[in-house]
Amino acid sequence: MQCRGEALDYRVILTAAATAAAGCARITPAVRLLLNGHILHKRDKGDSCLDAAKFWKQVVDGLLPEYVPTASVPRGRPSGKPLPNRLSERHFPATYDNKKYKPDCEVCSDRSKGRHQCNTYCKQCELPMHAIGCFEQYHTLRDFRK
Numbered sequence: 524m525q526c527r528g529e530a531l532d533y534r535v536i537l538t539a540a541a542t543a544a545a546g547c548a549r550i551t552p553a554v555r556l557l558l559n560g561h562i563l564h565k566r567d568k569g570d571s572c573l574d575a576a577k578f579w580k581q582v583v584d585g586l587l588p589e590y591v592p593t594a595s596v597p598r599g600r601p602s603g604k605p606l607p608n609r610l611s612e613r614h615f616p617a618t619y620d621n622k623k624y625k626p627d628c629e630v631c632s633d634r635s636k637g638r639h640q641c642n643t644y645c646k647q648c649e650l651p652m653h654a655i656g657c658f659e660q661y662h663t664l665r666d667f668r669k
């Protein structure tokens with residue numbers, strides 16, 4: 524049984540709470556919260572006339588929103604699912620208009636060890652780098668120079 528789905532369906536809680544109050548069912552956290560809510564409500568408002576069933580009905584009807592189980596509040600970012608990594612950054616490879624323009628690759632070129640020139644670059648970083656291999660390395664590794 525899933526706690527989340529259970530907490531979201533107040534009718535299930537109400538039924539469970541009613542049976543739990545009758546002492547013939549296990550008390551789930553959501554039901555316990557409702558039971559406690561009823562006790563607190565009685566204590567705070569001094570409203571002893573409001574019996575458990577009426578209290579739960581009012582909760583279900585949204586009349587007592589402060590007693591709605593917190594488990595029913597969606598957790599995490601309110602905007603929904605976090606963006607996948609592929610959408611959170613926007614770096615795209617491009618080719619220099621001048622086909623003869625081939626600067627040193629920012630990633631794999633080292634004038635002391637060996638020069639590697641390329642005609643491709645990252646549009647956002649405005650740095651020359653090979654589209655295959657070097658581009659991925661530059662945008663995924665903290666220490667991109669191996």
Ligand SMILES: [Zn+2]
Binds near residue numbers: 630631632652653
């Ligand atoms: Zn390279």
Ligand SMILES: [Zn+2]
Binds near residue numbers: 615646649
């Ligand atoms: Zn980039």
